[in-house]
Amino acid sequence: MRTTLEILRGLREDRDLKQSDIASLIGTTQQQYSKYEMGGSDLPIRALIILADFYNVSTDYLLGRTDCKDGLSALKEQVIDGTTTGGLLSSVLSLRAGGRRAVLEYVYLQRLKEKYDERK
DSSP, X not given: OOOHHHHHHHHHHHTTOOHXXXXXXXXXXXXXXXXXXXXXXXXXXXXXHHHXXXXXXXXXXXXXXXSOOXXXXXXXXXXXXXXXXXXXXXXXXXXXXXXXXXXXXXXXXXXXXXXXXXXX
């Protein structure tokens, strides 16, 4: 997994922003933000939350604890019939390993079906 330093820099560069742009967003100087990106200083929690909201990613993603970029808003998103993404995820995680495997197999098969249907 990537480090917080790599993630912060990557997200900023993907949007063609300068360190001074992000520094202004979190209420600090470009020099201080540079220290965050270089590992010379720890990013304050307040800044972490602001950046997660700005980039629309989870704080765990920013911290390098997960590869899943989706933030909290994605978990609240309605999937279908009043079920949220978070609810769907919780349902899958509540299954035993065999059940989880079956869900993944079904998802894979559904993707193949949709690809096939698109080609018609």
